[in-house]
Amino acid sequence: MSVVDNAGVADAPILELDDVGKSYGNVHALRGVGLNVRQGEVTCVLGDNGAGKSTLIKIIAGLHEHTDGTMRLDGVACRFGSPRDAQSRGIATVYQDLALAPLMSVWRNFFLGNELRRGPLRILDIARMKRICGEELVKMGVIIPDLDRPVASLSGGQRQCIAIARAIYFGARVIILDEPTAALGVKQSGVVLKYIVKARDAGLGVILITHNPHHAYLVGDHFVILKLGRVVLDARRDELTLEQLTTEMAGGQELAELGHELRGADQEERRK
Amino acid sequence: MTAAATEPGRTEATRDDRVAGRSLAARLLSRPEVGSLVGAVVIFLLFMAVAAPFRNVANIGTILYGASAIGIMAVPVALLMIGGEFDLSAGVAVTTSGLSASLIAWNFGLNVWMGVLLALAVSLAIGAFNGWLLLRTGLPSFLVTLGTFFILQGVNLGVTRLLTGNVATADISDMDGFAAAQKVFGSEVALGPVTLKVTVLYWVVLTVVAAYVLLRTRVGNWIFAVGGDAGAARAMGVPVRATKIGLFMAVGFCGWVSGMHLLFQFNTVQSGEGIGKEFIFIIAAVIGGCLLTGGYGSVVGASVGALIFGMTQLGINYAGWNPDWFKTFLGVMLLLATVVNVYVKRKADLR
Numbered sequence A: 001m002s003v004v005d006n007a008g009v010a011d012a013p014i015l016e017l018d019d020v021g022k023s024y025g026n027v028h029a030l031r032g033v034g035l036n037v038r039q040g041e042v043t044c045v046l047g048d049n050g051a052g053k054s055t056l057i058k059i060i061a062g063l064h065e066h067t068d069g070t071m072r073l074d075g076v077a078c079r080f081g082s083p084r085d086a087q088s089r090g091i092a093t094v095y096q097d098l099a100l101a102p103l104m105s106v107w108r109n110f111f112l113g114n115e116l117r118r119g120p121l122r123i124l125d126i127a128r129m130k131r132i133c134g135e136e137l138v139k140m141g142v143i144i145p146d147l148d149r150p151v152a153s154l155s156g157g158q159r160q161c162i163a164i165a166r167a168i169y170f171g172a173r174v175i176i177l178d179e180p181t182a183a184l185g186v187k188q189s190g191v192v193l194k195y196i197v198k199a200r201d202a203g204l205g206v207i208l209i210t211h212n213p214h215h216a217y218l219v220g221d222h223f224v225i226l227k228l229g230r231v232v233l234d235a236r237r238d239e240l241t242l243e244q245l246t247t248e249m250a251g252g253q254e255l256a257e258l259g260h261e262l263r264g265a266d267q268e269e270r271r272k
Numbered sequence B: 001m002t003a004a005a006t007e008p009g010r011t012e013a014t015r016d017d018r019v020a021g022r023s024l025a026a027r028l029l030s031r032p033e034v035g036s037l038v039g040a041v042v043i044f045l046l047f048m049a050v051a052a053p054f055r056n057v058a059n060i061g062t063i064l065y066g067a068s069a070i071g072i073m074a075v076p077v078a079l080l081m082i083g084g085e086f087d088l089s090a091g092v093a094v095t096t097s098g099l100s101a102s103l104i105a106w107n108f109g110l111n112v113w114m115g116v117l118l119a120l121a122v123s124l125a126i127g128a129f130n131g132w133l134l135l136r137t138g139l140p141s142f143l144v145t146l147g148t149f150f151i152l153q154g155v156n157l158g159v160t161r162l163l164t165g166n167v168a169t170a171d172i173s174d175m176d177g178f179a180a181a182q183k184v185f186g187s188e189v190a191l192g193p194v195t196l197k198v199t200v201l202y203w204v205v206l207t208v209v210a211a212y213v214l215l216r217t218r219v220g221n222w223i224f225a226v227g228g229d230a231g232a233a234r235a236m237g238v239p240v241r242a243t244k245i246g247l248f249m250a251v252g253f254c255g256w257v258s259g260m261h262l263l264f265q266f267n268t269v270q271s272g273e274g275i276g277k278e279f280i281f282i283i284a285a286v287i288g289g290c291l292l293t294g295g296y297g298s299v300v301g302a303s304v305g306a307l308i309f310g311m312t313q314l315g316i317n318y319a320g321w322n323p324d325w326f327k328t329f330l331g332v333m334l335l336l337a338t339v340v341n342v343y344v345k346r347k348a349d350l351r
């Protein structure tokens, strides 16, 4: 399916989560979650608001530590103490809140935490950072005329593109995208999906969180649905149709009930 | 652009013609230090017009000396503010440093340099403690450093009285190492008619180094980021804790430089000194364009803010005005500079 030279390598997951749980005090945001991220595969994580998707990826990104279970990177049990730790192992993340400093310029945000430096004094290589940042953004189809502008002055979608371009540029092995298309136009969404496919074909492991089953089904190889912090569905693409996925996401039976309720409410309205 | 011309689908993406390139003037005007520069020029012209001694070249040294006393602290306080935190203990910490050096040397009969070095350790430790407590408790720095402010104020008075039975330290000018240390921290050079204190040199060097670090190094990028959005900075792998503690320690270091000057200028230190100075440092930083909320500002601006102070302090004197009005003047300056900063920035961003 995907273009990976060594089929054997593709089979072993880069990242494995086994029975992972996370509590915020008395809130059990995640319970007994298992997840395998393979090279050259897009793993889609789906679920309602508050299902625990962001919590899950924050564990992988090193922002939170899991309280139960084990996480394995290349088969070795590990725990990321900080996002820097995770990044140094090639895991880059687009956070739902984008993680941009609003008053800093576009290029400073792009290279935040990964600044390029030159010379014996290790000063910032501003010219090179601006050039790379500009090129990467142009590739995504967003034109930001002045990279010195603070990101706060950009549109929501432009900001999202910066966060995505940044993760794609720095992600060496695993890229995590938490609702990357939420604020994007049709064209930019398309570009992001193309990027996801490209990253997958380049042999990276991609974790995509989205509320859009169409987007998920377009690029996903593997689907995990979370509900109240537990995995309720874990299926490969060939085990599932788009309709089934949509129904599962909406909670199947619940969707039918919802339809019923809405019709009921409608009639009540008319009776008044 | 040739590729775009042959590929009609791409043309609209290659350039957004709604945004014209910004002119150099607009770029300069959107710098944070603009308000303070305008203020400095206005104040300069004002006192040139109304105060005759202000026009005397020989007084440049005095004005710069007053500015440097504030500037040496305003620079690290500005960095800290850009990093999103306050330090209300900065004023009394200067006194603590001077007292430490003097009391340690005097009480243990040590070489003055030993006192100076141990005072450095004390100053850095105070900074580190502020930062550590802040991150440990998650309280706003306003509260944490307000606590340190009162603690140090009491310690300054209490320990000094305990050890000397007095409110000031003993004169240490006849002790070993004093002469050399005085050369480093309290000397002056004459350049023609102008006599410059060594603190002016420290102030200028500090401003240049801090501006360079802030704008041209990785650490500078981190300072902006932790002040702008600490959560985002952490998520991107910035060592937020180390950056903040480092900033508090930078304030400590500069407090040590100021404290040593205090000691070697007057040979003794008054234990009640320094109270209220912390606000002057913060005001200089705000006049210089630092946002109270962090993530934005300039150390050059803070130094210009300090210069405004130096000019005003002496200008009021030279003009023969009642110095009682100095504080009122400061308040007005603060408000004006902040309004100008916001106004100019908004204009420049729209250009």
Ligand SMILES: Nc1ncnc2c1ncn2[C@@H]1O[C@H](COP(=O)(O)OP(=O)(O)OP(=O)(O)O)[C@@H](O)[C@H]1O
Pocket (backbone or CB within 6 Å): A024, A027, A029, A047, A048, A049, A050, A051, A052, A053, A054, A055, A056, A096
């Ligand atoms: N820092 C926190 N402290 C306490 N509880 C939290 C914290 N972060 C998240 N939670 C709780 O954990 C649960 C899962 O939240 P999470 O953000 O992972 O949901 P999500 O699936 O990403 O939702 P959405 O689709 O809205 O982004 C929620 O009930 C939330 O209230």
Ligand SMILES: [Mg+2]
Pocket (backbone or CB within 6 Å): A053, A054, A055, A096, A178
């Ligand atoms: Mg979420």
